[in-house]
Amino acid sequence: MGTSQARADFRVCNATQNLVGVGIGYRAKAGWVTEGWWHIDGSSCKTLIEGPLSSRFYYLYAEDAERGGRWDGPITMCVAEKEFKIAGVTDCVARGFQRVGFQEYDTAEQASWMVQLTDQPADGANAAANGASPP
Incomplete structure (x- = not known):
């Protein structure tokens, strides 16, 4: 297999220079689930879900571990201070959990998706998202 083969996963790339903690929310067969924290160093990426995506909508919340900023949205879900996997929102x-706002990402049922966290994007949003292009 060549390295140019498309991956099927949900990835988050941290385009800032700081360490970022990321939580993800999604609807599983048994109901809503949130899990985290993935620690993503500055200028690097991590895969949060491996394999083809099984849901259309995913929800993301992230915190800048060094400066305290956050990437959030209007959809409230649960997180915990330490590593977590929480059933229900x-x-x-x-x-005993914290309630925070997650940003919704509509993957349009694509097999792969990538979100890029940035400091000051041009369009006013604080995270850019795109699906994988067909091969």
Whole structure:
């Protein structure tokens, strides 16, 4: 297999110079799940979900571990201080978790997706997303 073969996964690339912690939310067969933290060094990428994507919508929340900034959105889901995998997105605080806003990404049912976290993007959003191009 050549290195030019397209990957099937959900990747996050950190285009900043700082360490970033990332959480992801998605709908599994048994219901909503959030999990994290992936630690992504500056100017590097990590795969959060390996293999072809099984959902159309994914949700992302990220924090700059060094400067305290965040990439968030309007969809509230649960996170924890340490590594987590949480079933359900309701009653976060009552269950001992934190409630934060995740950004929705519509993958249009593509097999792969990549989100790039940036400091100051030109379009005013703080994360750019795109699907994989067909080979």
